[in-house]
Amino acid sequence: MSQASYQEMTEDQKAIIEMVRQFVDEQIIPNAEQYDHEDKFPEPIVEQMKELGLFGVTVPEQYGGMGLDLTTYAMIVEELSRGWISISGVVNTHFIGSYLLMKFGTDEQKETFLPKMATGEMRAAFSLSEPETGSDVQAIKASANKDADGNWEINGQKMWVTNGLGSSLVFVLAKTDSKADPPYKGMTCFITEKEPWVETNSGEFAGLTVPPKIKKMGYKGVESTELVYDGYRCPPDRILAGEEDGLGKGFSQMMDALEVGRVNVAARGVGIAQRALELALRYSQERKTFGKPIAQHQAIQFKLADMATKIEAARLVTRKACRMKDAGERSDLEAGMAKLIASETGKECVEDCFRIHGGYGYSKEYEVERLYRDAPLLLIGEGTSEIQRMVIGKKLLQRHKI
Numbered sequence: 001m002s003q004a005s006y007q008e009m010t011e012d013q014k015a016i017i018e019m020v021r022q023f024v025d026e027q028i029i030p031n032a033e034q035y036d037h038e039d040k041f042p043e044p045i046v047e048q049m050k051e052l053g054l055f056g057v058t059v060p061e062q063y064g065g066m067g068l069d070l071t072t073y074a075m076i077v078e079e080l081s082r083g084w085i086s087i088s089g090v091v092n093t094h095f096i097g098s099y100l101l102m103k104f105g106t107d108e109q110k111e112t113f114l115p116k117m118a119t120g121e122m123r124a125a126f127s128l129s130e131p132e133t134g135s136d137v138q139a140i141k142a143s144a145n146k147d148a149d150g151n152w153e154i155n156g157q158k159m160w161v162t163n164g165l166g167s168s169l170v171f172v173l174a175k176t177d178s179k180a181d182p183p184y185k186g187m188t189c190f191i192t193e194k195e196p197w198v199e200t201n202s203g204e205f206a207g208l209t210v211p212p213k214i215k216k217m218g219y220k221g222v223e224s225t226e227l228v229y230d231g232y233r234c235p236p237d238r239i240l241a242g243e244e245d246g247l248g249k250g251f252s253q254m255m256d257a258l259e260v261g262r263v264n265v266a267a268r269g270v271g272i273a274q275r276a277l278e279l280a281l282r283y284s285q286e287r288k289t290f291g292k293p294i295a296q297h298q299a300i301q302f303k304l305a306d307m308a309t310k311i312e313a314a315r316l317v318t319r320k321a322c323r324m325k326d327a328g329e330r331s332d333l334e335a336g337m338a339k340l341i342a343s344e345t346g347k348e349c350v351e352d353c354f355r356i357h358g359g360y361g362y363s364k365e366y367e368v369e370r371l372y373r374d375a376p377l378l379l380i381g382e383g384t385s386e387i388q389r390m391v392i393g394k395k396l397l398q399r400h401k402i
């Protein structure tokens with residue numbers, strides 16, 4: 001079945017999407033159930049993704065990446081998420097980290113990290129949220145203070161860090177000026193290095209511990225953790241953009257990165273919705289009631305029609321947001337719209353697919369059961385639907401001020 005709007009793809013995009021789709025069909029879909037049930041990190045799949053170059057899709061060729069644009073990246077994320085959204089979770093925070101480095105990093109920061117990130121040798125996490133705050137980023141409490149020797153000492157607790165244990169780098173937001181008014185002017189993004197898969201860091205990374213992973217309803221396999229910074233010492237050249245240019249700029253840098261992060265979540269919504277449609281189309285032609293396949297009942301056909309229509313709309317809005325960003329245009333409003341419509345579409349299509357499966361949708365034997373537990377995350381991560389509506393409303397009024 002054709003999922004993508006091929007006419008909208010370049011020849012290069014068609015080739016790469018075919019390659020990713022084959023990988024998803026052969027390696028991800030047949031194995032996702034087992035990793036999900038065991039809540040186990042899908043190491044062999046991640047190793048193959050490294051070989052395919054999927055950790056360096058947007059990293060420039062000079063640093064060993066593919067140098068592709070956000071539009072192509074979002075197409076890849078859609079395909080990966082069609083297989084299992086946890087796989088896109090493994091690359092998402094990594095992609096945000098490489099975006100931050102490419103856009104704001106010093107030459108030394110880019111040269112140090114991007115080549116290893118392009119191969120996946122180093123994976124990145126992105127950390128704003130804390131136990132007491134998520135949507136209200138300006139309310140974070142984690143702080144960094146400069147020591148007499150010039151290093152910055154970071155203290156505080158972070159929450160919900162995707163790839164919190166397996167990553168080698170965490171882009172973390174901390175307050176560097178507690179008196180700043182408004183608070184966002186006193187926030188800085190630190191590139192904190194750590195040992196991957198080590199709970200208690202020591203030596204040069206001492207002061208960073210990773211508590212046991214958070215148990216979740218879905219989105220299994222990829223770990224979400226707290227991070228405890230307790231006297232972690234960060235050299236000044238690990239402030240994103242360098243101390244001189246980056247101090248106090250962390251909030252705006254990270255909000256910029258969230259714009260691409262939102263497009264990324266939108267692509268995941270399209271991917272999971274697409275998979276739900278595929279499963280619903282198949283099951284509804286196999287299952288019979290009242291003497292005919294349920295797909296022949298109009299009520300079921302209408303569900304299929306609504307699913308396909310919403311998916312097409314969500315995909316187009318997502319592609320538009322990507323293309324605007326690739327063209328260098330401000331796309332915060334469009335990214336917000338894409339995230340809102342695509343994540344809600346993901347949830348709605350998965351629910352329709354679940355209903356179409358009747359009682360079997362409730363059984364762990366059927367894939368839709370996993371989709372049903374995975375889809376709600378998309379309504380929350382990178383800003384809830386309420387927060388997207390706030391962003392869209394604010395930007396609309398700015399653009400149409402009378």
Ligand SMILES: Cc1cc2nc3c(=O)[nH]c(=O)nc-3n(C[C@H](O)[C@H](O)[C@H](O)COP(=O)(O)OP(=O)(O)OC[C@H]3O[C@@H](n4cnc5c(N)ncnc54)[C@H](O)[C@@H]3O)c2cc1C
Binds near residue numbers: 093132134136216385
């Ligand atoms: C599996 C998972 C992975 C995650 N990964 C990461 C990660 O890698 N890095 C990271 O930094 N964070 C991550 N997060 C955190 C995520 O970004 C936050 O959960 C999200 O931003 C919402 O914040 P909150 O949970 O604190 O909810 P709150 O901000 O407490 O919101 C609670 C409710 O109130 C609503 N609300 C809040 N403010 C308003 C308002 N002004 N008007 C109307 N309604 C409002 C919200 O929409 C929501 O419904 C992850 C979360 C999950 C579940």
